[in-house]
Amino acid sequence: MKHHSETTIHDIAKKLNISASTVSRALNNNPLISRKTSELIKKTAAEMGYRPNVLAANLRTKKTKTIGVIVPLINRHFFSSVISGIEDIAYQSGFTVTISQSNDLLEKESYIAHALFANRVDGLIISIGMETKEYSHLQLFSERGIPLVFFDRVVDEIEANKIVVDDFGGAFKATKHLVGQGCKRIAHIGGPLNLNIYRNRLGGYKAALEESGFEIDNSLVLQTSLTREDGANSAKQLLQLPDAPDAIFCANDTTALSAITHFKDIGKKVPEEIAIVGFSNEPFSEVVTPSISTIKQPGFQMGQKAAELLLNQINGFNAKQFETFVMPTELVVRESSRKLKDCPEAVN
Amino acid sequence: MKHHSETTIHDIAKKLNISASTVSRALNNNPLISRKTSELIKKTAAEMGYRPNVLAANLRTKKTKTIGVIVPLINRHFFSSVISGIEDIAYQSGFTVTISQSNDLLEKESYIAHALFANRVDGLIISIGMETKEYSHLQLFSERGIPLVFFDRVVDEIEANKIVVDDFGGAFKATKHLVGQGCKRIAHIGGPLNLNIYRNRLGGYKAALEESGFEIDNSLVLQTSLTREDGANSAKQLLQLPDAPDAIFCANDTTALSAITHFKDIGKKVPEEIAIVGFSNEPFSEVVTPSISTIKQPGFQMGQKAAELLLNQINGFNAKQFETFVMPTELVVRESSRKLKDCPEAVN
DNA sequence: TTGTAAGCGTTATCAT
DNA sequence: ATGATAACGCTTACAA
Numbered sequence: 001m002k003h004h005s006e007t008t009i010h011d012i013a014k015k016l017n018i019s020a021s022t023v024s025r026a027l028n029n030n031p032l033i034s035r036k037t038s039e040l041i042k043k044t045a046a047e048m049g050y051r052p053n054v055l056a057a058n059l060r061t062k063k064t065k066t067i068g069v070i071v072p073l074i075n076r077h078f079f080s081s082v083i084s085g086i087e088d089i090a091y092q093s094g095f096t097v098t099i100s101q102s103n104d105l106l107e108k109e110s111y112i113a114h115a116l117f118a119n120r121v122d123g124l125i126i127s128i129g130m131e132t133k134e135y136s137h138l139q140l141f142s143e144r145g146i147p148l149v150f151f152d153r154v155v156d157e158i159e160a161n162k163i164v165v166d167d168f169g170g171a172f173k174a175t176k177h178l179v180g181q182g183c184k185r186i187a188h189i190g191g192p193l194n195l196n197i198y199r200n201r202l203g204g205y206k207a208a209l210e211e212s213g214f215e216i217d218n219s220l221v222l223q224t225s226l227t228r229e230d231g232a233n234s235a236k237q238l239l240q241l242p243d244a245p246d247a248i249f250c251a252n253d254t255t256a257l258s259a260i261t262h263f264k265d266i267g268k269k270v271p272e273e274i275a276i277v278g279f280s281n282e283p284f285s286e287v288v289t290p291s292i293s294t295i296k297q298p299g300f301q302m303g304q305k306a307a308e309l310l311l312n313q314i315n316g317f318n319a320k321q322f323e324t325f326v327m328p329t330e331l332v333v334r335e336s337s338r339k340l341k342d343c344p345e346a347v348n
Numbered sequence: 349m350k351h352h353s354e355t356t357i358h359d360i361a362k363k364l365n366i367s368a369s370t371v372s373r374a375l376n377n378n379p380l381i382s383r384k385t386s387e388l389i390k391k392t393a394a395e396m397g398y399r400p401n402v403l404a405a406n407l408r409t410k411k412t413k414t415i416g417v418i419v420p421l422i423n424r425h426f427f428s429s430v431i432s433g434i435e436d437i438a439y440q441s442g443f444t445v446t447i448s449q450s451n452d453l454l455e456k457e458s459y460i461a462h463a464l465f466a467n468r469v470d471g472l473i474i475s476i477g478m479e480t481k482e483y484s485h486l487q488l489f490s491e492r493g494i495p496l497v498f499f500d501r502v503v504d505e506i507e508a509n510k511i512v513v514d515d516f517g518g519a520f521k522a523t524k525h526l527v528g529q530g531c532k533r534i535a536h537i538g539g540p541l542n543l544n545i546y547r548n549r550l551g552g553y554k555a556a557l558e559e560s561g562f563e564i565d566n567s568l569v570l571q572t573s574l575t576r577e578d579g580a581n582s583a584k585q586l587l588q589l590p591d592a593p594d595a596i597f598c599a600n601d602t603t604a605l606s607a608i609t610h611f612k613d614i615g616k617k618v619p620e621e622i623a624i625v626g627f628s629n630e631p632f633s634e635v636v637t638p639s640i641s642t643i644k645q646p647g648f649q650m651g652q653k654a655a656e657l658l659l660n661q662i663n664g665f666n667a668k669q670f671e672t673f674v675m676p677t678e679l680v681v682r683e684s685s686r687k688l689k690d691c692p693e694a695v696n
Numbered sequence: 697t698t699g700t701a702a703g704c705g706t707t708a709t710c711a712t
Numbered sequence: 713a714t715g716a717t718a719a720c721g722c723t724t725a726c727a728a
Contacts, residue, residue, distance in 0.1 A: 006492070008721055019699045024723060032697060051488075054466040055412075056721035059403045059704050066467075074447065075428035083422065087449075091456075096463045098446040099422065101435075108439075115444045118402040119414075140399075144354070257635060287605060289637035356705055367715045372707065380713060404705035407720050 007048045016044060027052065058120065066096045067310060068116035070126040072104045072153075077282050078299045079127065082151060085303020086125060093311055095122070104129040113137040123147035123310045128155060130225065133194050147313035151306045153195050154324075161309040162324040163302050167197045170295035170329030171204025174249050174277040177293070177331055179212045181339040183247035183275055187220040189234045189259070191251045201251045201279065220245055224255070231255030235262040246274055247337070253278035253285045256292050260336060275337040290335035298327050355396045364392060375400065406468065414444045415658060416464035418474040420452045420501075425630050426647045427475065430499060433651020434473060441659055443470070452477040461485040471495035471658045476503060478573065481542050495661035499654045501543050502672075509657040510672040511650050515545045518643035518677035519552025522597050522625040525641070525679055527560045529687040531595035531623055535568040537582045537607070539599045549599045549627065568593055572603070579603030583610040594622055595685070601626035601633045604640050608684060624684040638683035646675050 009023040016023075018037070026033045026041040033041075058064045067090055071079040083099055090097045098121070102109035109129050116124060117140055124141050127150070135155055141148040142158050151163040178186050188205045191198035206216055219241060224230035231254060238245055250256040256278030263270050270276055270290055278285060278294040285292035305325060357371040364371075366385070374381045374389040381389075406412045415438055419427040431447055438445045446469070450457035457477050464472060465488055472489050475498070483503055489496040490506050499511040526534050536553045539546035554564055567589060572578035579602060586593055598604040604626030611618050618624055618638055626633060626642040633640035653673060 006721090010721080020722085021700080021724080022698055024721095025698085028723085034697060037697085052466055053407070053468065053721050054463075055403055055407045055468050056704090057723070059401070059407055059706085060721080060723045062704075064403075073428075074422045074431065075425060077423060080421075080423035083449075084451075091459070096460075096467075097448070099449075100445070100447065101431075103432075111439070112444075115402075118400060119444075120401065120403050261635070284632040284635055287609070287632055288635050354705090358705080368705090369707080369716080370714055372705095373714085376707090382713060385713085401705050404720090405707070407722090408705080408707045410720075 006053065007050045008053070012041065012045055012048060012050060015048070016041065062120070064120050064122055065094060066098055066121050067307070068121040068124045069097055069099045070102055070109060070112055070124070071099070072102050072127060072129045074099060074101045078280050078297055081299025082303035082306070085300040086307040089304050089307035089311065095311070102129040104131060106131040106134070110137040113140065117141065117146070122314050123149070125149045125151065125306050125310055127152040130192055130195065147310050149306045149310045151302055153197055156196065159322050161313070161322050163306050163309070163327060164197070164324060165297045165302070165327045166329045167200035168204040168207070170279065170331070171201040171249065172208045173329070173331045174279070174295055175205045175208035176212065177333065178247040178249060178275055178277060178337060179208065179214070181271070181275055181337060185217070185220065185243065185245040186214070186247040186249060187222070187238050187245035189222050189224060189226070189231065189248060189250045189255045191224065191226045193223060198251055205249055226252045226255050228254055228258045231258030232262045235259035239268070248274065248276050250276065250278045253280050253282040253292060253294055256294070256336070257284065257288060260288070260290065260292065271335065271337050271339050275339060277337050281332060285334070293334045293337035294332050296330040296332050302327055354401065355398045356401070360389065360393055360396060360398060363396070364389065410468070412468050412470055413442060414446055414469050415655070416469040416472045417445055417447045418450055418457060418460055418472070419447070420450050420475060420477045422447060422449045426628050426645055429647025430651035430654070433648040434655040437652050437655035437659065443659070450477040452479060454479040454482070458485040461488065465489065465494070470662050471497070473497045473499065473654050473658055475500040478540055478543065495658050497654045497658045499650055501545055504544065507670050509661070509670050511654050511657070511675060512545070512672060513645045513650070513675045514677045515548035516552040516555070518627065518679070519549040519597065520556045521677070521679045522627070522643055523553045523556035524560070525681065526595040526597060526623055526625060526685060527556065527562070529619070529623055529685060533565070533568065533591065533593040534562070534595040534597060535570070535586050535593035537570050537572060537574070537579065537596060537598045537603045539572065539574045541571060546599055553597055574600045574603050576602055576606045579606030580610045583607035587616070596622065596624050598624065598626045601628050601630040601640060601642055604642070604684070605632065605636060608636070608638065608640065619683065619685050619687050623687060629680060633682070641682045641685035642680050644678040644680050650675055
């Protein structure tokens with residue numbers, strides 16, 4: 001059994017003594033073709049093991065029915081939830097989704113973006129990486145009118161539809177909650193400020209403190225890359241302060257966890273001596289001991305929304321101007337911050 | 349600023365009064381073209397914002413420099429590690445990787461496989477889903493001579509290169525370890541037996557028991573889908589047995605965790621009253637309380653190996669017959685199974 | 697209802 | 713070192 005080169009519509013046409021265009025039409029369910037020939041064509045196509053060459057069709061139609069997705073890391077629960085939401089909508093509309101991860105590296109993000117562009121994806125959904133401060137690889141899309149939707153980590157400098165979560169509000173709620181639990185000195189382990197999500201989380205933290213009549217002590221505000229190591233180091237650093245904090249609002253769950261682990265190691269009690277709130281509601285936050293209070297983001301819904309917006313643009317239904325959609329956050333109170341018996345599940 | 353249709357090599361050729369083939373050659377660094385013209389062409393190409401249409405090139409060359417990857421779930425640590433390994437090798441060789449998840453659904457897996465085929469990926473790396481008992485969507489690749497590499501959850505019925513972990517050995521080590529800790533009645537929460545990884549884990553469990561002089565009690569061997577719910581239900585069920593087990597070897601970490609959570613809820617002590625070992629070394633296993641003993645798999649290396657094998661096939665270096673590579677597993681002993689003070693880190 | 701022919705943007709084969 | 717031309721496999725006016 002040797003490998004023939006793939007059967008094409010011409011092979012089918014020749015076998016049936018008809019024209020390739022008729023075959024093409026039949027295969028695409030063009031109603032002009034008579035039921036009879038159409039069925040015959042489909043039958044022989046199946047017999048001959050015909051597989052359409054989408055590449056050729058795409059080249060001709062200038063459409064690929066494919067949308068590209070770039071996220072920093074696919075194994076973060078939040079991102080994989082968003083991806084599932086995107087797939088949910090895209091597959092329903094007959095689109096294929098091709099997922100890539102940038103690993104928070106600008107070079108890789110740029111490489112992937114160019115590859116997706118070169119492969120003529122119909123649209124791109126992206127959450128940018130930590131390093132991304134330069135956007136030429138994304139302007140490529142916006143300039144050529146290829147639909148582009150940002151989510152979570154968005155770029156202010158590029159006009160596009162954007163889906164973000166209410167980072168400010170989430171941070172505000174988290175901090176207010178700590179205040180409500182009686183914490184007096186609340187620290188913040190934050191992320192890189194070139195990403196607006198971390199700017200907003202910092203902003204929400206500060207606003208909550210101010211509203212509560214607290215002064216902002218800059219020695220309590222740390223800016224890190226939010227890795228596991230950063231969490232432990234920051235915890236250590238904060239404890240060495242002459243006037244150490246009694247609570248920390250962490251900009252992600254990873255640092256919250258490693259801070260807690262550090263405190264456990266040195267025998268400092270969480271939440272009694274120091275209360276912790278994280279951000280993102282990673283699955284581990286629920287199962288570690290103590291379980292971690294955190295801010296929940298509607299990842300799946302964000303993905304759905306992003307895909308809907310993108311598909312609308314692709315289909316030319318983008319009558320309106322670009323918008324930025326802010327999705328609600330939810331405070332999930334768990335052991336790491338519950339100091340009071342009758343703690344309200346959510347503040348505000 | 350209106351949107352011109354994309355500039356092509358013909359546009360460049362016209363502008364420079366040369367032929368399109370020369371432009372094509374220059375852009376592909378063909379040494380035949382003189383340094384001078386080559387540079388001129390590249391310069392004007394850049395000025396004109398030329399972006400090669402890979403679709404057209406791929407159609408012509410019948411190569412896409414793209415490899416498809418299908419995994420059940422992208423947010424499982426093991427799978428995302430494998431993906432990172434694949435990307436590591438693929439990007440080095442100038443290949444693009446397009447990732448898809450089947451969600452353990454045969455229908456989606458099949459849809460994706462057909463889409464990847466239609467888009468003419470140069471090769472496919474796949475770990476099949478729980479439902480996959482029928483393989484026509486994969487035979488598509490093997491029959492047409494498109495390189496195909498399986499990893500982890502492989503298909504015996506299809507001849508191809510395969511990378512698996514030593515599931516049998518891992519399960520054997522895990523069970524032996526429990527025996528070594530003094531456990532007398534060791535249960536097993538297993539997975540669907542159409543997947544050979546779960547058959548092998550079951551096999552390793554049984555072999556270890558037999559070698560240790562234990563009888564195999566089928567009431568202690570459960571077959572589940574390994575979800576969180578399955579873990580809790582299985583734990584419940586096992587405790588209700590007249591002669592309840594004092595240890596469980598779980599075929600994944602998810603069920604190990606939910607079993608432990610159940611035991612915590614009802615006040616049964618882990619590992620004192622019941623010892624637990626999981627499988628896969630999910631990140632949460634290290635951070636929960638008690639931390640979960642588990643079997644570590646070399647995901648990243650498996651991905652690298654899979655990509656290497658695939659690229660070799662793509663490049664025609666597949667002189668040898670297909671092989672199955674078995675990667676080593678490692679027992680990681682943590683709190684959930686450590687009953688003895690001087691517990692050896694690994695048995696065997 | 698079906699056929700003809702051009703064209704999508706490349707690369708590859710022959711020429712020159 | 714460069715050019716002309718066909719071809720990759722499909723879709724789509726336009727014709728019939």
